[in-house]
Amino acid sequence: MTTVSRRQFCIGGIALAAAAPLAMSLPAAAQQLKGGTLRVAVLSELANYDPQQLSTVNFHVIKNLYDSLIEYTPEGKPEPSLATEWTIAPDKTSVSVKLRDGVAFHSGTPFKADSVLATLQKGADPKRGKNVFSTMSIVKDWSAPDDRTVVINFKAPVPERQILDLLQFLIPIEAKGIDTVETVPAGTGPFTLVSRAVGQGLRLKANPNYWREKQPIVQDLVFTVFSEDAAASAALESGAVDIIYNGSSRSAARLKSAGYQVFSGPGKLVQVFRINSTRGPFRNKSYRQAFNHLMDRAGILRVGYAGMGEVVAQPWAPASPAFDASYTKAYAYDLDKAKALLAASGLSAAEMKDWKMLVNGSDEASVQISQIVQASLGKVGIPIELDIRQGAEFVSALLGGDFAAVFGAVGNVQKFPSRVTTNSIYRTSQNPILKDPHPHPTYVAAIAKVDGASGGAAEVKASYDNLNKVLVEEAFAIPTNSYEVGLIVASDKVAGVTLEIDNLFVARTIGFK
């Protein structure tokens, strides 16, 4: 790996401030790791192989079947991957990307600009673009001056970090396989698909023509789907699997104390108490603001997530550029402050309790932390009921905005701050919960200011501070804590675990001691 970087790694433009050693996350012993069959327990059935539908249901395969244009280190520094260099125009309205030579898709087709163009095409298509579509909204057009170069033009000047996020999010799909990518993987990744047994798992094997040298280390990669945490833990303890990916914090904590290795990546989620500010008492700003102080964040973190994470009052993980620890102190759990704000709201007791809290019954942590909030509300004289729904019923209520208040996690909390707008409660337009026109124009303006802050560090910082202030004032979403997603619990026989910025599972560096 180090050799690769020395020979091919060229720093492009101003994008890379420092060339971080690529194998930074690899221990020194990595070279001595042995191959074999790596058995991984996952907790969700694979939904599809489409990297543009990236979600927890395919987190475990995407980085093993595909490579993205660039990668981030766990600290958020960009690194070359399929793109060897990238140059952002000084006016920040375009980026030019150089593609790596000598890479082939699993089918044998050489990797060239056509596949990147096809990938961009798919991402910009409202029907096929899926998760990438909203990120593509800044893109005007694109072109390929030659086989090894792609140029992407933007509609307006775009902050640097947002451009890098886009490149990191772009995962080239083989042009001719793009229509069947949901069911047939078409990538350049370190592993190729061998077989899949629906509901049980899938088997991959090492890609013999992989462009990163000496990777992957293991010859076979087997994923087994476990429907419950307890089952996966039992399998790890009985030696039936080597790694659990994306298990619960609680069992990870228990396994850690039993001597297993636990790795948590930087890509946390933030649990957010979402408030439908178009309904009932929640139309009252002062009433909403009381909820900033009604969250027993420490208790929620301990009971719901075994203490693995941080209490936060803003939707950012500590790695986020907008993270500001002072808010956590200023908006700590404080029933007296909450009572004062409730009194200031001028609402009657009957008005205050005229709602139900929606709860995801399929998620044990949600049930518990909802009860904690319910108890806090009870203490300030607002007795409310829980409306517990399972599976599909919950999801449709959550997405349709058919709730008064609900806990739901928010991702992308370590990236460019406006990326939180991909999440339904934080959307600035076509918000399915708050609807149009957006009831909190100051928030919409604050996001626009962040997006438009393409100037110096001071302007950027000011825009972040403004956003943070607006978020607690409008109080339509009350973050409580960050928590681990994509936790890796491994037996002591394995080593070489690489952490990924989004906590995707990267198997290519893992081997046996």
Place this chain on the structure above:
Amino acid sequence: MAARRDAMSAMLGSTLQVLRRLSARRSTSLSFAFLLLVALAAVFADVLPLDPLTQNLADSLMPPSSSAWFGTDELGRDILARVVYGARTSLVTAFGAVVIAALIGVPIGLVAGFFGDWRDSVLMRCIDVLLALPNILFAMALIAVLGRSQAAALVAVGIAGIPNFARIARAQVMALRQLDFVTAVRSFGGGSSYIMFRTILPNALSPLVVQAIVLASIAILLEAALAFLGVGVPPPTPSWGEMLRTGKSYLHEAPTYAVLPGLVLTLTILSFDTIGRALTALLDRHDTGVPERRGR
């Protein structure tokens, strides 16, 4: 009215007699005592110095101690308090479910058995469907429709119990409808429903009451199973099955969390079952539900 009072006192008399016979065995008298305890707990839960809802997050998952005899749960609530209030959930659900099952099942069985024509075929075919479906799956599907609530659990468990009552009522009617006193009522002009409900039903009561007791144990079990699968009475309402569900995830940290509520649940089910079986045995020996043959 006076007659009704007489009937009541006669019934009370025979009930006492049955109770006396039942308590002759140690297993049944123990069962009685335990059920009495559970029922008292359910009724007087509010009077006891127990609080099932107040959380104390700092003291979560504590082992049994003098301040919390059964320990505390993951939110620091007193498990004993939740077990006591859970008795209320269980008994209310069981009682309501048995009432629903009886109100629907008994008329179905009476009509099917009394007329014995196409009505019998149609009704019994429906009962067959209910019998063939595992009641836990049926109840889950029904709760999915009704939304998760105590009422939904009660209705789902009740409907699952319909076949039990329908089959027993039907068998009783078929045995009783040809008897002379039924013919007598028919001959002086009693209509079908009068005969079914006023003449036959009172004579079929004993096996139906026994069935109700047996069904109560099934209903408590089913309610707990639904809660265990996460579709029962919604939290924070205390429910034994829900406690087992949550407790199961804390087996390593707090083994008593799942074990103690489960023990109370099991003893309750066993007590109902023991009494139900003792009554069945008594019924087989002393009272078959048809009039005595004395004098012949």
Place this chain on the structure above:
Amino acid sequence: MTSYLLRRLLHMLPVLFLASFAIFAMIYAVPGGPVAVLVGENASPEEIAATIARYGLDRPMLIQYFDWLGQAVRGDFGLSLHSRQPVLALIGERLPATLQLAVAAILVALLVGIPVAVGSAVRPNSWLDRLLSGWSALALGVPTFWLGILLILLFAVELRWLPSASRYVPFWESPVDALRSLILPALTLGIYVSGIFARFLRASLIGEAKQDYVRTARAKGLPESRVVGLHIMRNALLPFVTIVGLMMANFIGGAVVTEAVFTYPGLGRLVIQAISTRDYPLIQGCIMVILVGYMLVNLIIDLLYAWIDPRIEYH
């Protein structure tokens, strides 16, 4: 005999029809529906509409039902809305796991239940009978999920002999691994079923022992073991086997709960998951498979009658 078989199979149809329709109508009434699950959290309204149209979920309920029925009779249960795999394939993946658990549980039940029944029926109301009957009451009354938890606590958490959650390992692939995974769930379900076996077999045995022919056999001086083994057992099996058939639904229900306790990847968990995701075709398919299984078992039991009791003729 053939015509009897045919008629019995025909009798299954109305029940299947009624049940499938009832389930279909019931699930249709559920709020939420499968669309949200299909399109994911960040779907646009257009995408939702397109998905609804693609799966034909906007058509009237009756049309959807008869469409489904038409395909189902041709053996096509459609695709799961969630995983877009054929329903039958999904069921086929889980069925072997459930069958393996069922066979193991029934073995446990027979090994425990028959000795208990015989032991208590030999001298009704003796101390032995009371002890053994108490045991079957316990087996039936202890909720399977609590028993499962106790077993996990003892064998997995405390002693660490066995895994606390079970995987499905086909027995013929690795008998040792399969057994390690099966022991606890099979014990849990098997003990419950042994309660059913013991209680009803005891009743049949005692009922049969009162018959005249038994007295005759004893009077002839046949050894007690032969009387019980040959005469009583053979005839007691008849009513017993019927009841076992009728208890099939309980057995399946017990299996669903047992699978949940041990997170065992069987049919029961598939149904629960299907109900929670509102995967209509999958729910329908699973329920049909369970119903057909129930009825086939009862049919086989009726056929077994002929084998056990040659006096029975088929009309």
Place this chain on the structure above:
Amino acid sequence: MTALDPAAIVEELPRPLLQVRDLSVRFPARGEGKALKAVDRVSFDIGPGQTLGLVGQSGSGKSTTGRAILQLQKAHSGSVRLLGEELTTMSATRLRQMRRHMQFVLQNPYSSLHPRMTIGQILREPLLVHRSVPPARLQERVAELLDLVSLDPGMMQRYPHEFSGGQRQRVVIARALAVNPDFIVCDEPVSALDVRTQAQIVTLLQSLQERLGLSYLFIAHDLAIVREVAHRVAVMFRGRIVEMGSAAQVYDSPAHPYTRVLLDAVPVPDPVRQRERLRRAPPDLHFLEGDGGGCVHGTDHASSNTAEWHEVAAGHGVSCRYWPSR
């Protein structure tokens, strides 16, 4: 012997209260067999204040006839008119109203009373069903009824099992009387009782008939009792009436061989005669197959369109399809 319609005989009697014509009851076939003709074209009338005794061996269709008249058993064909109203085609609602005119006294007083109701409740039941007595008068009426059957009204609160067989049968009769009926079917009303009680009940029935002007269809296999209570007697054999006439006619000059067999079966106190009679084999009755052709007397009733009935004396006739084989 002349062939006459039995109805013609009846014409001479006072206005009939009950008129039964060609009443047939069939029980559905079991398996491949033919439907059983339990009652086959039975016709008779009963006048007000009259008693018709219906005798025959068990299984001859006596009880079924009684039940068919009361519409407790569905008739296959034929007509039953009570007070001039046709019962067989009557709506269920109207029939329930008509039931207050006809009542039933069953054979077994032990099983015909609801075991879980007091005597008072039992007697109140028909009154409530027919709403024939205002609620305030119920108690009084029940006491009246008990008095009518010579029972102490103070027994009202007792349960049937506290009574003797005779007392119970009195309750059964009181219940039948509750709605002031005109006609009562007494199906073996005394056969479950001991001899002394039998006589008391028979006396009660007779006195009630005199006081209330009741008509009875008195079904019994005991010929002696029937002779005592019945004005007219019909003899049933295999679902048909084979002989009918006044009690004196039938008992003193039986015209049908079957009637003779029945009468011969009555035990006589003389052991020699009794033994001699038991030695004699019962006559083998001869049956004519089908409905057409000549009867035992050579008459073809089908072609002459007359009933299969031969009058041997005024009001005394016999059937001609069953006969001893010659």
